[in-house]
Amino acid sequence: MNTSTFDLLRGTNLYLVGMMGVGKSTLGTAMAERLGYRFFDTDTLIEQVAHHTIPEIFDTVGETEFRVIESQVLSQLSPYTRLVIATGGGIVLNQENWWHLRQGVIVWLDVPLPELERRLQGNQNRPLLQREDWRKHLSYLLESRRRRYAEADIHLTVVAGETVEESCDRLVKRLEDRILPPPETSTCPDD
Template identity: 50%
Template sequence: MAPDAAASPSHRALARRLDGLNIYLVGMMGAGKSAVGRPLAEALGYRFIDADDTLVEAAGRPIAEIFSSDGEEAFRALETTVLNGIASWHSLVVATGGGAVTRPENWGHMHQGVVVWLEAPETELLRRLAADPNPRPLLDAADPAARLAALLRERRPLYAQADLTVVQEGGLPTEVALQVLDALPSVLRDPRQHPDAPD
């Protein structure tokens, strides 16, 4: 049976330490940001938001249509507007779009919280994307594998600016959520500890 990421006493204690800070999940398309974000939010007693879904709702049309009619730059501007709105809320786990890291303004919003890079091997990303029925405008190319490799080369240094990196090897979303929960304390300061306090 898969481990359960539902709230436990240690997860509730972690939520108290977070004190309402949003958690932003970044990573390539296919990294499982939405799938991992839901059990992660549940464990912390947070709300889950998929930034792409919020964007589609705000635009009133699908992402593929925005890309084809208005272009990527217009899509990125809308994405920044959406993240700006999300940043004014608290106690959220936010699954961001794969390219959100390409605009410095977005980092300004995300660094108000904790940014977690869900890293996955290229082969695993390709496997998941091949099984995903949703259109991916950036992979609409003669050679999707080569396009994905090029995007990864461009974005890896940006993803690496996250506060925390969680490397996944194809585990279930609940297992990856538990990895994130286990790793989060390493990037949080304990508010009860005074810098001059003795060990």
């Protein structure tokens, strides 16, 4: 555990946003360990709450109902502290979710489109990509969400070939650069 980073965040939650396939869950797990925080993945919690997989939820009740459940899960997580939370790629679409996200530090994990395509090719667990023109749709989703992702406190581009530990190191450095340390207690000299 990196004590200085732990103290730096002062218990504030760390929210990871970005497209599907960028590695939010992988990096989130590693960051939670580094910070001494607990890790949660909103998609995993949604599946537990709904007793169905994400593709089954999309098939049975559709994306709109999925987004409602997603918002409920986020609202129930956000009051807790010392959490690293990997969010679903579309969580940024609901303005109400931003109220919860802004209670913590928001990190946009960004992966260049060609790498994202490589990572997601043939993935059957991504309901929004189960179509013939999935590459074109992936590009559309990224472009339509980019402005929302850019509202994050930190933008971290995932570097090809970088290990999870190296990504963690870069994120810790960005957190240290971004977040001011607590003010020092000043003592007034006696008159």
